[in-house]
Amino acid sequence: MKMIHRAYVVWTLLALVLSSVSSSVFAAQQVKEKTCDAIQKAIHQLPAEGGEISLPAGTYNCTKPIILDRNNLTLRGAGPGTLLRLADHINAPVIVMGLTENIPSRDTRHVRVMDLMIDGNRANQTAECMGGPCSDQFPLRNNGISIRRCVDCVVQSVIVFGAMSGGLVTELGCRRLTIRDYTSYDNEFDGLAGYETEDSTFSGIHLYGNKAAGISTDIKFNNNKFYDVTIADNKTVGIFMRDSLDNSFTNLHIRDSVQHGIFLAQVNTDPSTAATGNTFTGVVISRSGGMGILANDASCVNNMMVGAQFINNKNGCISEAASGLVENVGAICR
Numbered sequence: 001m002k003m004i005h006r007a008y009v010v011w012t013l014l015a016l017v018l019s020s021v022s023s024s025v026f027a028a029q030q031v032k033e034k035t036c037d038a039i040q041k042a043i044h045q046l047p048a049e050g051g052e053i054s055l056p057a058g059t060y061n062c063t064k065p066i067i068l069d070r071n072n073l074t075l076r077g078a079g080p081g082t083l084l085r086l087a088d089h090i091n092a093p094v095i096v097m098g099l100t101e102n103i104p105s106r107d108t109r110h111v112r113v114m115d116l117m118i119d120g121n122r123a124n125q126t127a128e129c130m131g132g133p134c135s136d137q138f139p140l141r142n143n144g145i146s147i148r149r150c151v152d153c154v155v156q157s158v159i160v161f162g163a164m165s166g167g168l169v170t171e172l173g174c175r176r177l178t179i180r181d182y183t184s185y186d187n188e189f190d191g192l193a194g195y196e197t198e199d200s201t202f203s204g205i206h207l208y209g210n211k212a213a214g215i216s217t218d219i220k221f222n223n224n225k226f227y228d229v230t231i232a233d234n235k236t237v238g239i240f241m242r243d244s245l246d247n248s249f250t251n252l253h254i255r256d257s258v259q260h261g262i263f264l265a266q267v268n269t270d271p272s273t274a275a276t277g278n279t280f281t282g283v284v285i286s287r288s289g290g291m292g293i294l295a296n297d298a299s300c301v302n303n304m305m306v307g308a309q310f311i312n313n314k315n316g317c318i319s320e321a322a323s324g325l326v327e328n329v330g331a332i333c334r
Helices: 002-025 036-045
Strands: 028-030 051-054 058-062 066-068 073-076 082-086 095-097 111-119 145-148 154-161 168-171 178-185 192-198 201-208 215-222 225-232 239-241 248-255 262-264 279-286 293-295 303-311 318-320 326-329
Touching (some): 036 051, 066 073, 095 111, 154 168, 178 192, 192 201, 215 225, 318 326
Parallel strands (some): 058 082, 082 111, 145 168, 168 192, 192 215, 201 225, 279 303, 293 318
C-alpha cells in the first residue's frame, strides 16, 4: 500500500508540473482587432515563457512593424486569408524576428511565423529603410520579414509580396532556421536574401517577378541547404552569390531571368569573399537573358553542377573566369 501511495503522489506531482509547463509554454491569445498594434499588444501580454498569437482571417492594418524579439513565440494566421498589410507611407518592415538594434546583442530563439500573407504595399512607400537613409542609425530595411540573429526559428506557409526592400531577409548571425513553403513576388529587391546565416534549411521556395534577384546570398552565408526551389521571371539574376561557402541546392528550376540564371562572384577585389564549394543537383536553367551560370571571378572555386539541363539561355550555358571553376557531372546544354 505504501508503494502504491508513493507512486500516486509521484504521478500527481508530475501531472501538476506538466500542466503548469503546458499552460505557460503554450499560452495562446487570439487577436480580434484587425491591426498590427493589437497583435503587438497581444505579444506583450504573453507570459515570460512565451506562447502563441492566433490571427483569424482578415486584413490587418500595420502602422508599425510587428516585433518578435522574445523566445518561444509563435505568430500563426489562418492561411492566405490572414493578410498583414503595411499602411501607406509608413516605410517600415512588416515583421521583425529578433532584436531591432543595429547589431543584435543576443540571440532570439524558437520564434515561428506561420500560415499568413504579407503585403509590403511598396507602391505607397518612399524609402528602403525605416526612419531615414540606410545606415547604422537606421538599420532596419523595409522587408516583408527581417530575421535577425534568430536561432532555431521557423517561417512556414507564408507569402510575401510588394515589399519596399526584400521579401524575406536573414542576417546578423542566424542559425538553424527552417524556411518552408515560402512564396515571394513583386518586391523592390530580392525575393529571399541571406547574410551571416548558417546551417539552415530552405524548402518549397517559389520566387517570381521580383525587381532584383530571386535569391541573393552574401557575407558568410555558409552550410545552408535548399530543396525544391522555383525561381522565375526575376529582373536581374535567378541566384546571386558572393561570400557564400558550401551551400547545396537540390531540385532547382530557374527560368526567364533577365540576366543570368546563376551568378557567382567575389566582393569587389577581395578573393577571400568568393562563392566557393557550392553544389547544385538536379537543376534546370532556361531562357536566361545572359548565361545559364556565370562564375565571374577566378576565386569562385570548387563549385559543382550535377545533373543539370541548360535550355535556350541567350548567351550560352556556362561561363567561367578561369577553367574548372564549375565542375560538371551530367550537364546538358541545348
